[in-house]
Amino acid sequence: xxxxxxxxxxxxxxxxxxxxxxxxxxxxxxxxxxxxxxxxxxxxxxxxxxxxxxxxxxxxxxxxxxxxxxxxxxxxxxxxxxxxxxxxxxxxxxxxxxxxxxxxxxxxxxxxxxxxxxxxxxxxxxxxxxxxxxxxxxxxxxxxxxxxxxxxxxxxxxxxxxxxxxxxxxxxxxxxxxxxxxxxxxxxxxxxxxxxxxxxxxxxxxxxxxxxxxxxxxxx
Numbered sequence: 001x002x003x004x005x006x007x008x009x010x011x012x013x014x015x016x017x018x019x020x021x022x023x024x025x026x027x028x029x030x031x032x033x034x035x036x037x038x039x040x041x042x043x044x045x046x047x048x049x050x051x052x053x054x055x056x057x058x059x060x061x062x063x064x065x066x067x068x069x070x071x072x073x074x075x076x077x078x079x080x081x082x083x084x085x086x087x088x089x090x091x092x093x094x095x096x097x098x099x100x101x102x103x104x105x106x107x108x109x110x111x112x113x114x115x116x117x118x119x120x121x122x123x124x125x126x127x128x129x130x131x132x133x134x135x136x137x138x139x140x141x142x143x144x145x146x147x148x149x150x151x152x153x154x155x156x157x158x159x160x161x162x163x164x165x166x167x168x169x170x171x172x173x174x175x176x177x178x179x180x181x182x183x184x185x186x187x188x189x190x191x192x193x194x195x196x197x198x199x200x201x202x203x204x205x206x207x208x209x210x211x212x213x214x215x216x217x218x219x220x
Contacts, residue, residue, distance in 0.1 A: 004099050004119055004166055005046040009038055010086045011103035012053030012078040017135075017200050023059050024199060025103035030212040034103060034199075035059070039066045041112055045099070047071055051086040053078025083163070084172060084179045091169035097123065100179070102163035106208040107196030108216040112164075115192050119166045122190045126183065127164035131197040131211070133204045136160040137180055139191070147188040151180040162196045 015024040025035040042048050048067060052059045053075040063070050073089050075081060087100055099119075119125045126148045128139045138157035140150040151161055161180050171182055183189065195216065199205050 002096065004097060004116070006049065006090075006094055006096070006098040007042045007045040007047070008049045008051065008087055008090045008098055008100045009035075009042075009103050010051050010083045010100070010163075011035065011059055012051050012056075012075040012081075012086045013083070013104075014054045014079065015104065015200075018202065018205065023055050023103075025059060026062060027104075027199065027205065029106055029205075029208050033062070034106060035063060036066065037106070038101065038103065039063065039070075041107075041109060044116075049073055049090045051075050051089060053086075082176060082178065084177060084182055085174055087179070088172045088174045091172040092174075094169045097166055097168050099166050100164070102198050104199045105163055105196055106199060106212070107162075107164070107194060111195040115164070115194050118190075118192045122166070122192075124168060124171075124186070124189050125166045126189050126191050127162040127194040127196060128159040128191050129162045129194050129196050130159055131195065131207075132160050133197050133199075133207070134201045136197070137178075141191055142188065145193075146191055148183075148191045149188055151184060159191075159193065160197065162194055163198050164194060164196060 011025040026033045049071045050063050051073045060072055075086050137151050139159045139161050142149055199208055
C-alpha cells in the first residue's frame with residue numbers, strides 16, 4: 001500500500017460558537033496557532049491543501065509564510081456549505097487516498113504520528129478520541145474497539161469523532177451533510193484512538209490549553 005501523500009486542512013468556517021471573530025485555525029494554544037501546529041506535523045506530506053473561506057486573506061498569509069508550497073483552495077460559499085463540501089473541492093482532483101483534518105483540531109504529536117503509522121496498514125482509518133468535548137459526535141465501536149460501527153449524538157458512548165481520517169476520495173460527496181454522515185455509507189471502518197479533539201466553544205479551548213500544559217506539552 002502506498003503511503004498517504006496528500007493532506008487537507010479544512011479552515012473555511014466562521015467558528016461562531018467560539019465567539020472570537022477570528023478564524024479558529026489562528027487561535028493560539030501553547031503559544032502557537034493551531035495552523036502552526038498542523039503545518040509542522042504535516043511536513044512529510046507531498047502536498048498540503050488548505051481550504052479557506054472566512055477571513056481568508058489573513059489565513060492565507062499566515063499559512064504561506066510557514067509553507068510556501070501550500071495549495072490554497074478557496075471556498076467562497078463557506079457561510080452556506082460545510083466541511084464535507086470544502087473537502088470535496090480538493091478530493092475531486094485526487095485519485096488516491098488523502099488525510100483530512102479540521103483546522104480547529106488540537107492533538108498530541110506522538111499520538112498523531114502513531115495514527116499515520118497505522119494508516120500504512122489500513123487503506124482507510126478513522127480517528128477517534130477519549131477526550132469528550134461540549135458538542136462532539138460520539139462513535140460506536142465494535143467489541144474489540146478496532147472498528148467504527150456508527151456515529152451518534154447519544155452521550156453514553158466513550159469515544160468521540162475527531163474529524164481526522166484517511167479516506168478514499170470517492171467517499172467525499174458534494175452534499176450538505178456532515179463528514180461522518182458521508183462515512184456512514186462505508187462502515188465498518190478501522191478505528192484508531194487519538195489524543196485529539198476539536199475546539200468549538202470556549203470550554204473546549206480552555207480544555208485544550210489545560211491538556212497541553214498538563215499532559216501533552218512534553219510530546220511537542
